[in-house]
Amino acid sequence: MGAFNPPIRVGVWALxxxxxxxALVLPFVLAPFHLRLAQQILLFGGMAIGWSxxxxxxxxxxxxxxxxxxxxxxxxxxxxxxLGPEMSVAFRLLVGLVFAVVxxxxxxxxxxxxxxxxxxxxxxxxxxxxxxILGEVSKTFDFFQGTSGFPLPTLSALGLQKVQLFYxxxxxxxxxxxxxxxxxxxxxxxxxxxxxxxDEDTAAMLGIPTERYKLxxxxxxxxxxxxxxxxxxxxxxxxxxxxxxxxxxxxxxxLYSMLGGIGTVVGPFFGAAIMIILxxxxxxxxxxxxxxxxxxxxxxxxxxxxxxxxxxLQKAWNRRRTxxxxxxx
Amino acid sequence: MNETLLLQxxxxxxxxxxxxxLSAVGFSLIFGVxxxxxxxxxxxxxxxxxxxxxxxxxxxxDPLAAIPIVFVVVSVIGxxxxxxxxxxxxxxxxxxxxxxxxxxxxxxxxxxxxxxFGPDIHSLASVWLLNTFHVGGVVVDGxxxxxxxxxxALLGLLSLVLYRMKVGRAIRAxxxxxxxxxxxxxxxxxxxxxxxxxxxxxxxxxxxVIGMINPFSPFDDAYWTLNAFVTVVLGGVGSPVGAxxxxxxxxxxxxxxxxxxxxxxxxxxxFGALFLMLIVRPNGLLGNAxxxxx
Numbered sequence: 001m002g003a004f005n006p007p008i009r010v011g012v013w014a015l016x017x018x019x020x021x022x023a024l025v026l027p028f029v030l031a032p033f034h035l036r037l038a039q040q041i042l043l044f045g046g047m048a049i050g051w052s053x054x055x056x057x058x059x060x061x062x063x064x065x066x067x068x069x070x071x072x073x074x075x076x077x078x079x080x081x082x083l084g085p086e087m088s089v090a091f092r093l094l095v096g097l098v099f100a101v102v103x104x105x106x107x108x109x110x111x112x113x114x115x116x117x118x119x120x121x122x123x124x125x126x127x128x129x130x131x132x133i134l135g136e137v138s139k140t141f142d143f144f145q146g147t148s149g150f151p152l153p154t155l156s157a158l159g160l161q162k163v164q165l166f167y168x169x170x171x172x173x174x175x176x177x178x179x180x181x182x183x184x185x186x187x188x189x190x191x192x193x194x195x196x197x198x199d200e201d202t203a204a205m206l207g208i209p210t211e212r213y214k215l216x217x218x219x220x221x222x223x224x225x226x227x228x229x230x231x232x233x234x235x236x237x238x239x240x241x242x243x244x245x246x247x248x249x250x251x252x253x254x255l256y257s258m259l260g261g262i263g264t265v266v267g268p269f270f271g272a273a274i275m276i277i278l279x280x281x282x283x284x285x286x287x288x289x290x291x292x293x294x295x296x297x298x299x300x301x302x303x304x305x306x307x308x309x310x311x312x313l314q315k316a317w318n319r320r321r322t323x324x325x326x327x328x329x
Numbered sequence: 330m331n332e333t334l335l336l337q338x339x340x341x342x343x344x345x346x347x348x349x350x351l352s353a354v355g356f357s358l359i360f361g362v363x364x365x366x367x368x369x370x371x372x373x374x375x376x377x378x379x380x381x382x383x384x385x386x387x388x389x390x391d392p393l394a395a396i397p398i399v400f401v402v403v404s405v406i407g408x409x410x411x412x413x414x415x416x417x418x419x420x421x422x423x424x425x426x427x428x429x430x431x432x433x434x435x436x437x438x439x440x441x442x443x444x445x446f447g448p449d450i451h452s453l454a455s456v457w458l459l460n461t462f463h464v465g466g467v468v469v470d471g472x473x474x475x476x477x478x479x480x481x482a483l484l485g486l487l488s489l490v491l492y493r494m495k496v497g498r499a500i501r502a503x504x505x506x507x508x509x510x511x512x513x514x515x516x517x518x519x520x521x522x523x524x525x526x527x528x529x530x531x532x533x534x535x536x537x538v539i540g541m542i543n544p545f546s547p548f549d550d551a552y553w554t555l556n557a558f559v560t561v562v563l564g565g566v567g568s569p570v571g572a573x574x575x576x577x578x579x580x581x582x583x584x585x586x587x588x589x590x591x592x593x594x595x596x597x598x599x600f601g602a603l604f605l606m607l608i609v610r611p612n613g614l615l616g617n618a619x620x621x622x623x
Contacts, residue, residue, distance in 0.1 A: 018334075057424075061425055061428075063428070101503065105587070113606070114608040117608075118607060118608075120424065120425060121366050121424060121425065121428065122607060123364065124425070124428060124606060125558060125562075126368075126607045126608070128555075129555075129600050129603045129604045129607065130604060131579050132555065132596075133600040133601060135603060136596040136597045136600060137597055139593075140593050140594060140596075140597055151332065247551060251432060254429070255429075258429065266546045288440065288443065288444065289440065291439060292436065292437045292440035292441070293434040294433075294436055295432075295433035295434065295435070295437040295440070296433070297433075297437030298429050298430070298433035298436060299414060299429075299430055299433040299434070299437075299438070300428045301472045302418050302421075302430050302433070303414065303417050303418060303421065303430075304543065306421055306426065
């Protein structure tokens with residue numbers, strides 16, 4: 001595989017290290033409001049990268065990732081309730097994480113078989129329906145307490161403020177998402193997935209085990225999203241069906257990926273950063289117009305720049321190189 | 330007693346189903362002819378309902394009399410949106426991107442509706458409603474019966490256009506094979522725009538019918554879009570008959586489950602049915618009316 005994957009350049013390593021270092025210092029300099037923004041960007045940007053494991057590589061666009069998000073939040077929250085206040089919060093969070101991951105693993109494997117047979121729009125809508133079913137179930141049965149909601153214990157550790165603590169947790173998850181994405185893209189599996197995205201039938205004909213590859217990408221993506229849900233639930237401190245089973249979470253993941261550039265690793269992060277800053281800072285006072293703005297950006301991106309910002313950058317870069325090449329000749 | 334209850338539930342389901350059918354037929358046409366899943370469908374329905382409300386407030390027009398005006402206005406809006414945004418997206422990207430475009434449209438229109446009419450719940454009242462009547466112990470609600478009649482009339486009209494008129498033949502031909510239709514002199518682009526417009530018009534008209542039996546607010550659009558999708562997946566894509574079958578099934582599922590299992594369960598059953606159908610037979614019970622089973 002060496003021919004496909006030149007080693008990651010030293011410059012990229014150095015830049016990533018520097019950025020990470022900067023991200024580690026951030027919570028100690030930013031005001032709480034800005035830190036909360038950074039939190040959201042890391043969480044949803046990270047999850048958009050997780051969404052791309054399936055949507056970016058294979059072109060299977062899930063419109064229902066909030067199913068796994070909510071599944072994670074609810075399973076961890078309900079478990080923590082069952083364990084009771086005798087146990088420490090950190091322990092409950094950890095057990096909740098493991099529980100949520102196992103549950104999501106089971107759920108994702110269970111629905112992957114039938115759902116991944118569907119293609120294109122049918123897959124998108126099946127996932128949407130799956131998310132709706134979970135949301136409705138959580139509201140319908142009293143056991144899940146989805147209608148009224150329930151509180152989660154407050155996590156505190158290392159003498160950090162809650163905002164700072166969750167910033168670091170989200171950062172950790174973000175790094176995990178990036179790491180999984182990069183490793184996947186550079187592996188045999190990732191190349192197979194990209195082939196599936198380009199032409200699934202041809203890929204199958206060339207001997208790529210498409211079913212197995214899609215399953216792995218689907219489950220990985222689901223589990224990473226569920227972990228996001230667990231952490232988000234704990235950071236909110238109180239969850240209900242309305243706050244975690246939200247169609248707009250699913251759609252935002254797609255929007256962030258599209259805005260930045262689907263299939264790139266930095267794209268979803270930039271997409272999330274731009275949209276979150278735009279809606280919360282610049283339009284912070286105009287809450288009524290959030291939806292209109294999201295809709296407008298969505299439409300503008302699809303029509304004007306279907307490959308996203310990274311696609312635009314790539315194009316500009318190519319143009320410059322061709323121009324330079326011509327000048328040399 | 331029990332038999333009357335069952336009968337009553339079945340009748341209620343049929344009436345509800347007829348209205349679901351009308352609300353879904355536009356969605357079904359767009360899906361069948363253009364291959365586009367129109368996530369703005371629900372907002373077209375609400376747009377029609379709010380337009381009826383505005384017409385009543387401004388001109389004192391009865392909602393039932395406003396149906397033709399609403400149909401035309403929403404049709405034109407739909408056709409313009411298709412011409413400017415949706416077709417561009419389908420050409421530049423894929424059918425997938427049309428999901429995003431139509432979702433974007435729904436977000437924008439919902440915001441506009443909230444800005445104009447506020448987030449409150451409204452309902453439409455007509456003076457021409459039938460009186461509530463009894464048939465052998467079964468109560469038939471007047472408003473619902475009127476809504477059902479209006480729905481069936483509109484569905485019949487659409488069938489007439491699709492199967493008896495030249496335009497309808499062009500629409501069906503484009504759905505089957507747009508390239509071959511083009512060879513025979515059909516302008517596929519125009520047919521697409523026309524279909525989108527007509528479908529939007531039907532959605533708007535169904536908004537009035539829905540508004541007469543159900544209170545509505547700007548946040549209901551996702552519900553109606555999903556409802557339309559379930560109807561289409563149950564019945565089959567692209568035909569009034571498929572929409573009717575799907576709508577009736579959906580109506581029965583929802584009334585039976587809320588009567589015999591509990592008033593909170595219909596949604597679980599509806600989405601469960603959708604999920605099951607997608608997996609077992611994604612093209613609906615009747616299959617795809619035009620394209621054959623893919």
